[in-house]
Amino acid sequence: MQTPHVSHSSNIPGSDRLLTRREAITDAAGVGSSVIAALALGSVPLALGLLSRTAAAQAPTSVRAVLEFAYLLENLEAEFYKAVLGESATAAQNTSFNTVRTAISTSAETLGTLRQIAKHEIAHVAFLKAAITALGGAPVTYTGAEFDFTGGNGTGTGPFAAVRTDPVILLALAQVLEDTGVRAYKGQVDTLMGDKATLTAALRIHSVEARHAARIRRLRNVTDLKPWITSSSTATTTGIPAGATTGSVSLSATATGYARATGSFVTDGFAVGQQITASGFTNSANNGSSVVSAVTATALSVTKNPVTATEAAAAARVVVTVTGVSAAGIAVVTRAYSGEQNTTHNGIDMVGLGANTGGTGGVSEAFDEPLTYDDVIFIIKDFVIGSTP
Amino acid sequence: MPQDRQTLVIEHAEQLLGVTSRRDFFRAMTLGGTAILLPSVFAGCSDEDNGTSSEPGVKVATLDLAGDVGILNYAYALEQLEAAFYVRVIQESGVAGFNAVERRLLQDIRNHEFIHREALRALLGDSRLPTLRVDRGFGDTDFRSRTSILETAQAFEDLGVSAYNNSARYLTNAANLRLVGKIVSVEARHSAIVRDLLDDISANTGRLFAGDDIVDENGLDSKGQPATVGDVLASARPYIETTITTINQPV
Numbered sequence: 001m002q003t004p005h006v007s008h009s010s011n012i013p014g015s016d017r018l019l020t021r022r023e024a025i026t027d028a029a030g031v032g033s034s035v036i037a038a039l040a041l042g043s044v045p046l047a048l049g050l051l052s053r054t055a056a057a058q059a060p061t062s063v064r065a066v067l068e069f070a071y072l073l074e075n076l077e078a079e080f081y082k083a084v085l086g087e088s089a090t091a092a093q094n095t096s097f098n099t100v101r102t103a104i105s106t107s108a109e110t111l112g113t114l115r116q117i118a119k120h121e122i123a124h125v126a127f128l129k130a131a132i133t134a135l136g137g138a139p140v141t142y143t144g145a146e147f148d149f150t151g152g153n154g155t156g157t158g159p160f161a162a163v164r165t166d167p168v169i170l171l172a173l174a175q176v177l178e179d180t181g182v183r184a185y186k187g188q189v190d191t192l193m194g195d196k197a198t199l200t201a202a203l204r205i206h207s208v209e210a211r212h213a214a215r216i217r218r219l220r221n222v223t224d225l226k227p228w229i230t231s232s233s234t235a236t237t238t239g240i241p242a243g244a245t246t247g248s249v250s251l252s253a254t255a256t257g258y259a260r261a262t263g264s265f266v267t268d269g270f271a272v273g274q275q276i277t278a279s280g281f282t283n284s285a286n287n288g289s290s291v292v293s294a295v296t297a298t299a300l301s302v303t304k305n306p307v308t309a310t311e312a313a314a315a316a317r318v319v320v321t322v323t324g325v326s327a328a329g330i331a332v333v334t335r336a337y338s339g340e341q342n343t344t345h346n347g348i349d350m351v352g353l354g355a356n357t358g359g360t361g362g363v364s365e366a367f368d369e370p371l372t373y374d375d376v377i378f379i380i381k382d383f384v385i386g387s388t389p
Numbered sequence: 390m391p392q393d394r395q396t397l398v399i400e401h402a403e404q405l406l407g408v409t410s411r412r413d414f415f416r417a418m419t420l421g422g423t424a425i426l427l428p429s430v431f432a433g434c435s436d437e438d439n440g441t442s443s444e445p446g447v448k449v450a451t452l453d454l455a456g457d458v459g460i461l462n463y464a465y466a467l468e469q470l471e472a473a474f475y476v477r478v479i480q481e482s483g484v485a486g487f488n489a490v491e492r493r494l495l496q497d498i499r500n501h502e503f504i505h506r507e508a509l510r511a512l513l514g515d516s517r518l519p520t521l522r523v524d525r526g527f528g529d530t531d532f533r534s535r536t537s538i539l540e541t542a543q544a545f546e547d548l549g550v551s552a553y554n555n556s557a558r559y560l561t562n563a564a565n566l567r568l569v570g571k572i573v574s575v576e577a578r579h580s581a582i583v584r585d586l587l588d589d590i591s592a593n594t595g596r597l598f599a600g601d602d603i604v605d606e607n608g609l610d611s612k613g614q615p616a617t618v619g620d621v622l623a624s625a626r627p628y629i630e631t632t633i634t635t636i637n638q639p640v
């Protein structure tokens with residue numbers, strides 16, 4: 001005999017106002033119902049301040065604050081896809097994505113998918129803006145200029161810098177943003193419980209984000225990458241390629257490549273076969289692209305044309321992989337998938353249930369886990385310029 | 390003739406349900422062959438109504454939708470239907486011409502639906518709905534046809550997403566709401582992938598996963614899908630032989 005784990009608490013007692021809201025849910029669709037319901041709800045108990053470009057320091061505790069949090073996320077996504085597609089109102093964002101846009105321009109499949117997703121994210125922004133306004137808020141209008149899609153908080157050289165040149169990293173970041181969107185909405189459902197119309201609308205946005213994430217994962221065509229989130233966040237299961245950078249350090253050049261007295265090329269993540277680019281050297285032959293042929297802690301051998309020439313060590317030189325996500329970016333990815341290995345729901349570990357043919361991995365896949373507000377802020381903070389969480 | 394004798398390994402109870410494997414089973418028996426029932430067959434049969442055994446399900450059921458138990462039982466009914474469908478899909482997927490990658494995706498989906506069903510079953514305990522009797526033909530599904538299978542799968546997944554999205558608001562316990570949230574996005578992933586497998590080369594290539602037929606102009610899911618419990622169950626009726634009477638429908 002099994003013990004029921006389901007709450008038997010009764011429905012919220014009916015009232016005229018509640019009935020009115022329920023009729024609104026039934027009769028109207030989309031933004032109408034949310035706005036009507038919001039108006040019917042009247043004042044919101046905790047009118048938190050705007051979640052401005054400086055990310056709010058506290059998790060949202062009101063319906064409106066949840067929507068403002070979601071609004072920031074949707075703006076990040078919408079502006080990202082607009083920049084990728086060359087449709088941002090911020091010309092510099094369009095320009096910065098020229099290389100990757102050219103690279104994907106021959107794939108009707110990729111373009112179709114990104115355009116469809118962009119359309120939805122733009123619609124979500126408009127929907128949430130109306131809903132927040134209906135709840136008495138005054139949502140700001142974000143522009144492309146307020147985001148740094150390299151994750152560099154305005155430097156333009158963040159850990160995802162290759163997003164602007166490499167379709168692999170472009171779709172990898174899209175996956176992280178979509179999965180984060182799914183998990184972020186899920187993390188806020190408790191706060192939305194009291195407002196049934198808004199909860200329903202949020203869930204209907206949330207499942208669209210899940211569709212996006214699944215499609216992007218399949219589009220990426222990475223071996224073993226599934227359309228559902230698997231139990232760990234290793235490079236294999238997320239399909240996010242790690243890159244490497246020395247950062248701005250003292251480096252010398254040799255006839256076979258690059259050398260350093262302190263620090264380690266190995267620790268920095270360099271590996272044979274990576275395409276890299278060097279900068280900061282006086283001899284122009286030592287700058288530019290090459291491919292790693294051997295790695296030790298202090299020496300990086302490369303295949304380069306023109307070949308490298310001996311040059312004494314000096315500061316402010318950088319060797320960085322052309323593609324891949326640096327260690328700081330991998331930390332973001334790891335956070336984006338944190339907690340997904342959970343298999344216990346409502347107090348029951350689902351792994352041991354009958355007819356479970358998927359094992360622990362299957363159980364992990366079968367449930368998308370929520371992210372906390374703090375998790376989400378950690379993930380997005382360096383994509384929002386000037387954020388100081 | 391010894392060379393005609395067959396050994397049939399039955400790993401899962403559902404294999405006994407499939408027309409193909411059942412035929413193989415009797416052929417093997419007739420020819421003096423051996424059927425090996427692995428322990429996993431019985432692992433799934435530990436209870437009287439686990440939904441994967443050959444137990445046919447009830448003819449009549451009353452679905453009391455009151456409270457969180459009611460909403461979760463509603464979900465349990467739909468998950469039973471989905472799980473049973475994918476059992477059949479996996480059995481027939483070779484015949485229908487799915488490639489290895491597609492079969493893997495469909496097997497994953499089947500596993501997820503099993504787990505959803507078993508999770509709800511465990512949560513509901515003795516308050517659960519009995520095992521329903523599903524229509525083994527799943528309406529007009531042609532199991533020799535990849536397209537037909539995927540179209541039925543799409544219908545089930547889209548219906549499931551809508552059912553969760555539109556009934557979650559009736560839940561009064563936050564843990565139950567969170568659980569439903571964890572499930573619905575996985576159902577949406579299923580829908581996206583099934584739709585993706587149906588997508589073809591056209592001006593709209595790469596869009597069907599979240600097509601304009603299912604996502605509305607506000608970017609909200611479940612456009613045009615039945616929203617109320619009654620309408621969802623009416624849509625599912627062709628696939629369920631059990632006569633379900635609902636009481637205490639939430640409004």
